[in-house]
Amino acid sequence: MEENRHGRTVASGGENTGFDVRKAGDASVVLIGLPSVGKSTLLNSLTNANSEVASYHFTTLTAIPGMMECFGAKIQVLDLPGIVEGAAKGRGFGKRVLSVARNADLILLVLDVFQLKHVKILEKELGEVGIRTNQRSPEVLVEKTHAGGLSVQTQVPIKMSISLAKEILRIHGIHNGRLIIREPNLTDEQLIDVLSGNTLYLQSLKVINKIDLVDKRFIKDLVSTVGGDFVPISADKNMNIEFLKGAIYRKLDFIRIFLKPRGGEADYEEPLIMKRGCIISDVCDKIHRNFIKDFRYAYVWGKSVKFDGQKVGMDHKLADNDVLTIVKR
Ligand SMILES: Nc1nc2c(ncn2[C@@H]2O[C@H](COP(=O)(O)OP(=O)(O)O)[C@@H](O)[C@H]2O)c(=O)[nH]1
Ligand SMILES: [Mg+2]
Structure with a gap:
């Protein structure tokens, strides 16, 4: 059971820069977050790896893999350099980090308990390289033909106008064919995503780190800021790490x-x-x-x-x- 997908590498494009990590295990999970939120500390507490931890920015310069075991599954976890605003446009190691994320099965959005608003930056940067987190691919079918113009068939109520849908098809070079929409309330962004062919729909999990620095009351109040869908942990003090492992396992839907x-x-x-x-x-x-x-x-x-x-x-x-x-x- 050594070969197959295990032979695939996590591509980063171009020269070998330390981002080419062999995929291994039953699934791979990447840690995405700003510098110093505790990604390397988290890798070390989840896995057998030993990634360097430091209190200054940009410590981790390459992708560092570790392996975690959970309910019989072997899950590869990759620690990556922190990304910053503008990463998708090439700031820092942004482009390479985000291209590694495209190959992952699950993205952990690692946040500092005092910097929750950074989740917006992470989602924006991922979005710019075509990664949609926690959305499924909309139910839309495009059948191209050689002649006959465009027709749009809707099997559910949609808000977008048929003429806009046709215009979007034309912009993407489709002048003949049939568009079948089964996605209720399909938006123009969703249709563009489907037609661009570059969009990836990936699962993500928000992880809020350094909760050892706050009290229970503070964590309770987080729910009103970030919503209920997150896992509070302390990577450094090993708080809630086993629960996080279980949450990762469940998200991977094995x-x-x-x-x-x-x-x-x-x-x-x-x-x-x-x-x-x-x-x-x-x-x-x-x-x-x-x-x-x-x-x-x-x-x-x-x-x-x-x-x-x-x-x-x-x-x-x-x-x-x-x-x-x-x-x-
Ligand atoms: N108080 C506290 N500090 C942490 C925790 N996790 C990491 N740190 C500290 O935050 C700093 C950055 O950690 P590091 O893992 O290198 O962050 P990275 O840049 O995201 O990889 C280090 O000084 C860590 O000791 C935590 O759960 N609680
Ligand atoms: Mg690091």
């Missing part, structure tokens, strides 16, 4: 697949940790880079099939706790 050799017993000890929505070829990829070549068919027991032991092909979508037997050539 499912567990149990492999069963043909004619043998399923291995319930060591499940394969997969992403929800995965298909059998993803499992093959995870087992070994070349495994897929020898795939013939598979048998599945569990929620994803109509009956136990059903024979399926490699495009079959798996469900949590499925048992799987792969038959090779």
Whole structure:
């Protein structure tokens, strides 16, 4: 289980600058935040890594990986240099940091308990490189044709006018085809995102660090500023770190697949940790880079099939706790 996606690198584009970290584990999580909010301290408390901590800015100059284990999943955590306003336009290491973020499965937005408004900077910079956090990709379908002009079909109520939708299509070079909108209240920004082809919809989790410096009352009041969706921690004093690990695990939305050799017993000890929505070829990829070549068919027991032991092909979508037997050539 060493190869496959583990062979992929977290690209940063161009020369090797210390940002090219091999992807490893079942998922990868990046720490994004301004300098000195405690990212390196957090990496050290979540994982086996030892990233340098300092009380001055820009200590971490490269991507530092660590590995954390949670409920049987191995999760890679990457510590990155802090980003500042203007990062997406190239300030500091901004561009490279943000390009690493594009390859992540989850972004931890690390905030200092006294600097909560910085979440806006983080979201803005991520937004500028096409990363939308905690939004799913809108349900929109574009079918291009060679002739016949443009038509727009709406299957739900939308606020945008049909003529604006057509105009946006034309701006993106689509003059013939059909746009099918299934997303209620689709906005023009969302449609532009879809058509630009560069937009990534990634999960994020807000982490508020250094809560050892404030009292319980202060943390309670945070809810009114940031909303309820955050995890308060102290990376330095190890407060709430186990809870954060669980929150990361839940955000990653894993499912567990149990492999069963043909004619043998399923291995319930060591499940394969997969992403929800995965298909059998993803499992093959995870087992070994070349495994897929020898795939013939598979048998599945569990929620994803109509009956136990059903024979399926490699495009079959798996469900949590499925048992799987792969038959090779
Ligand atoms: N009081 C307190 N200080 C912290 C905490 N986490 C980090 N620090 C301090 O904040 C400074 C910056 O930490 P560092 O991890 O290097 O931040 P980074 O630049 O985001 O990687 C260091 O002096 C840390 O000791 C925390 O939970 N509480
Ligand atoms: Mg650092």
